[in-house]
Amino acid sequence: MTPAALEGFLAVAEPGRRATVTDYRAITGGYSRLSAVAEVRWEDGAFERLVLRGDPPAGDGVFVSDRDAEWRILQALSRARAVPVARPRWYDATGEHFGTKCIVFDHVTGRSLQDVLREAGDDAVCGRAFVDTVAQIHATPLDALGTAVERPANWDDYLDGVLEVYRAVDRQIADSSPVLRYASALLVRHRPPPVPFTLVHGDCQPSNVLVTESGQHVVIDWEFARVGDPREDLGYYTQIPMQPNVYHRDRQAFLARYRERTGLTEEQINPRTVEYFLVVGMAHLLAQILQALDAVSRGESRGVMATYLINAVTHQYSLYLDICRGVTA
């Protein structure tokens, strides 16, 4: 992913319109994909700001996701208009131009909702707006997604499958994780009431919401999106360490707002069910971290991110054990 590669790619994507990249800089802050923002001037004088999002080199990094799937979801979401997303413009599906599969988006001028929340202090309005955005994601009509996202057959099998991820990764890696095995064995026996499947963002946090000048919320980073239980997004957000975390600031208000927006009941949406779905919502990401650490233990390098994320694993294990204690109490 370089300015020259972008110019070459645009020449193919927009034949007959030559583009010059006038500025290009990498975006830091993501934990998985390579991102950059580029300013492009077309020979007809038009000016555009674009965002590039590609995979790191094979064997580098920790998190794995499918760019083809992300591209399909983004196109479906862009068409559905149920939740605002950055408009996906072009896709180098083979990596021929950028050396990696790469999605090119329109740049959205806005601030991270996490920054807005930080500045807002105790003002609860922005926190409520985040809940509304989460509910809006979950209200996306699944039919509008077409075949872009696979739909699980039924809720019980889906839950079993996700909890089995922990047992599978424990078998696969050289280290052993009794907390995961215990949580998996315990939670499969204590199921919360089901709710209908929805679109799940998969990395649901205010850092992935951009607030435009007009106040619109644009949701970004859809690489882990799937159809699943919407409480996975709520549970996932509870473990986000960046402050403020509006769930922890006022759990009851957060959940009451979410119930009001979705029509789900208190039996379905409460602190216990949200905790439960932290374990479910983190399953695939935690498994990927453990696989990366296993690679390091075999002598491979995954960059400093893998060993740094040992911290996150310990954090998750502590949360999981607390959740298990809550279930057995």
Place this chain on the structure above:
Amino acid sequence: MISRPTTEQVLLDCCRVLEHDVLPGLSDETAQVRVVMLGKVLRNAAVRAAHEVAWMREETVQIEAYARAVAAATGSDGLRAAIDELGTGPHGSLHLADVVEVYVHASEALSLALEAALVAGCEELVREGELLLSARLAHENDVVGSWDSTGR
């Protein structure tokens, strides 16, 4: 061998060099984040170097006793096999790779013991197992301190 400075002290000194000498000279944001992460990894490694052999051996003794109690209460064949496997490990060695090998066997026995206690409905044994998990996590938390997701 040179025993002082200890491995812990050597690693902490590396952290100081990274944070005070290297980091201020970096202008690239990605490199800055990596150095901060590396400092955290080295601090974690320093704590591990100082304590991990002792912690793993202490935990292994407690886990083995617990696993035997669960095996006696539940008659789990899988657990008995895991306890036998644990017994074959290189218990007499203090080399880290050997201590880790025994500890991984002990961890598998703990997993099986908790699962067997759950299936058998032995609530007291489940609670005892949770205490062992708490002790394990207390050591892990001593290693990592807080989690702050640097760079995000």
